[in-house]
Amino acid sequence: MGSKINNERERGEGLAFWLTGFLLLVIMPLLNVLPGPDSWLHVSDFALNRFGKFLAFGILALGLDLIWGYTGILSLGHGVFFGLGAYAVGMHLMLTIGTESVYGSMLPDFMVWNQVKALPFFWKPFYSFWFAVAAAILLPTLFAAIFGFLTFRSRIKGVYFAIITQALALSAWLVFNRNDTNLGGTNGLTDFKQVLGFRLSDPGTQRTLYVLTVLSLGAAYLLCRWITRSRTGKVLVAIRDSEQRVLFSGYSPGNYKLFVFVVSGALAGLAGALYVPQVGIITPAQIGVLPSLEMVIWVAVGGRGTLIGAVVGAVGVNWARSILTSSFPDLWPFFLGGLFIAVVLLVPDGLVGLWRRALDGWRGLGRQTAMPEPEGKG
C-alpha cells in the first residue's frame, strides 16, 4: 500500500510509458522512412542511429539507478560491465569481417598488425552470434556476481565501495589497453561490416537495431519497475535509509545488494551489446574511469530514484553532448562538470524532481482557487 501521491504518480508513469513507447517505436521509424529527406518532419538515418545510441545508454542508466538511486550504493565502475557487453558483441563483429579487412586476412586487422599468427583460443567461440549475445549479458552478470559477492560479504559500503569500483574501472581500462590482451589495445574493435549477413552500413539494418534497442529499453524499464514496486524494491530503499534496521529486521542486506548489483551489471552489458553495432567502435576509452563517472552524472541529472529520470538523464545529457561537442568541442568537460555541480547543489532530485515540483505547485495553485480558504486556526 503506497501513498495516494504514489498511486497517482504510478498511473501517470504507466501512461507516459505507453506514449513514449509508441513515439519511439512507431513514430520515429516512420518519420525516418516516409517523409522525403527535404521534409521538416524527416528524421535522418544519422539522427535515428544517434538516438538509438542514447537509448542504449538509457538501459545502462536504469541499472545504475537501481543500485545508486534506490539502494544508495554509488558504483563508479559501470563502464566495465558496459565494456564487457560491448566487447563480447564487438568480438563477434570483428570475426564476421572475414577477408573484407584491410589486410585481407581472416584474422582481425590488429592481430595482423601485432603479428599474432593464430586466433587466440578465447576468440573462437565468438564466431557464434548467439554465443556472443549470451556472453554480452552473462559475462557482466557473472563478473558483477563475483565482484559483488566479495565486496558485499566484507560489508564494504559507502565511499569505500565507490573507490573500489573506480579502481576496477581503472584496472579494466589498463587491461583492455594492452596489446597482449589481444582485444585491439588502444584502438579497440572497429571497422565492422555486417551482422548475421546484414550490412551495418545499410539504413535498414540500423533501423532494425534502433527498434531492438527501444524494445530492450522497454523490457528493461518494465523489469526495473517490477523490482522497485515489489516488496524487494521497498527493502532496497530501506537499505538506503537505514541498513542497520534492515539487518535487525531479519533481512540480509548483502544478498539484496548483490542481487541489485548483478541486475544492474546485466543491464549495463545489454546496453554495451546494443551500443557496438550502432556506433561501430568500442575502445578502452569508453569503459574506463571517465565514462563510468559520466554515467553517474546522467542519473543525477535525470533524477535518481526515479526510473524515468535515469532514462531522461541518459538521453538528455548525451544529446547535449552531441550538440555541444560539435559546436564547442573544448567546452564539453566544463559543461559536464558544471552541470553536475549545479544538479547536486540546486536540484538534488534532478530534472524529474524539478518537473514534479512544478506539477505539484501547479496543482496546488488549482486547489487554492477551487477552495479559497483552508480552515483557519483561531
Next chain:
Amino acid sequence: MSERGSIIYLEGVTVDFDGFKALRNLNFIVDYRELRVVIGPNGAGKTTLLDVISGKVKPVAGRVVFGKDTDLIGLQEHEIATLGIGRKFQTPSVYSNLSVWENLDLSLKRTSKGVFATLVSKPDRAEIEKIASTLETIGLTEKADDRAGALSHGEKQWLEIGMVLLQDPALLLIDEPVAGMTDRETEQTGLLLQSLADRRSIIVIEHDMEFVRQIARTVTVLHEGTVLCEGPVEKVQADPRVVEIYLGRQKEADAAAAR
C-alpha cells in the same frame, strides 16, 4: 537461577575493543516473560550488552545462549533477528522514504526474507490485519500513508517499537526508549512496555530513573563492564555501591558546575 528457565543466558562474556574491555567476564540471565531494566553510568557497557546479544559485536570469550540451547555466538545479525530477538535502537531508526505502512510491512515476521521470496510475495489478509492492529497500538493509524521521515521524534520512536513488535520477538531489546520524549509520551511508552511483558521477555536500557521506577520489576546495575548488583528497584537504589557510582558522578558534576 537455572539455565533451563532463561530466555537469554550470558556466561563469562568479555568484549575487547582494541584493549578496552567494554564487558569483563559478564554473567547475565533473563527469564521468560521478564521485564528487566539495565542501568549504569556512561561507559558501563549497557549498549555493548545489547550488541553482544543481537550479534553486532562478537565477544572474545564467554557463552551467549538463547532459549534452551541456541548458541548465538557466530550467528549474523539477521539470523539472530529471525530466531526471535528484536532490537529497538537508541536513536529512532526508521525508513524515512517509505510510508509508515511500508515500514511496518517490511518488519513483519515472515517465513522467508530472502531476495526472491520477497520479490514475489504479496500482502495477505492476516498480515494486513496485523499491521492495522499494530498501527492502533502505536497510535499511528491516521498517519499510515505518511512518509516516515515526516513524523515527529516521539512518533518515530513509537513506529520503531511497532516495527520490532511485528517481528514478534520472544526477546525484545530496547535501548533508551523514552529519550527525547515528552512526559505524556514517556508514560504511555511505560504502559506499552508493561503490557508487552505479558507475552515476551524485554530488556530495557534506561537512564531516566523515574521511568525505571514506573516500569521496573528487576534492575541490573552495570559498572565498568560487569554486574555491580541486581534486584528490585528499591533495593538497588538503596545499595551503597550504586549510590557511590551515581552520586560520585553527581559530586564531580556539581563540583565542575560550581567551578
